Amino acid sequence: MVIKKTCLALLFLASANSVFADTPASLVAGYTAEAAKTTPGFTPSAKRGHEFFTRGWGVSKKMPDCTACHGKDLNADGKHVVTEKRIAPFSPAANPERFTSQAKVEKWFKRNCTEVVGRECTAAEKADFIQFVTQGG
Numbered sequence: 001m002v003i004k005k006t007c008l009a010l011l012f013l014a015s016a017n018s019v020f021a022d023t024p025a026s027l028v029a030g031y032t033a034e035a036a037k038t039t040p041g042f043t044p045s046a047k048r049g050h051e052f053f054t055r056g057w058g059v060s061k062k063m064p065d066c067t068a069c070h071g072k073d074l075n076a077d078g079k080h081v082v083t084e085k086r087i088a089p090f091s092p093a094a095n096p097e098r099f100t101s102q103a104k105v106e107k108w109f110k111r112n113c114t115e116v117v118g119r120e121c122t123a124a125e126k127a128d129f130i131q132f133v134t135q136g137g
């Protein structure tokens, strides 16, 4: 019985760990592997990520690009273009909570890409983007 309980506790820890233990590097690696399935040899590019971040998509007037809310400076606060709420800096150097949960990353990529780009982002775009944000482009 004691052993069973220990196992359960370990299982719980292991699964909780997998939710919170993501890092920018592990996320880039995951998206890179996914992108390589359709583009063999894909390697993430901070330069492409930077272009993606500042590119005007022409989909939404209010939020033409990612900087509309996140600002141009990765180390500074952003401001939500609609609610005017403060958004913490994008750079993990300035904000250690960045890119530490794949669930959070997926949730916001889905929402923001749909609004700004007009579709969901690809694994390649996500890998490039996190690479750029981590390296400062």
Ligand code: HEC
Pocket: 063, 065, 066, 067, 068, 069, 070, 080, 081, 082, 087, 088, 097, 098, 099, 100, 101, 104, 105, 108, 109, 112, 113, 116, 117, 129
């Ligand atoms: C309408 C405002 C708005 C726009 C435009 C916007 N975002 Fe965001 N984004 C947010 C908010 C709000 C959050 C959640 C708060 C936070 O993480 O600080 C967020 C969080 C994120 C996260 C989660 C990061 C993490 O901490 O793990 C990612 C990734 C992201 N945005 C990517 C993008 C990309 C890529 C674009 C452009 C295609 C974009 N955002 C445009 C408002 C916006």
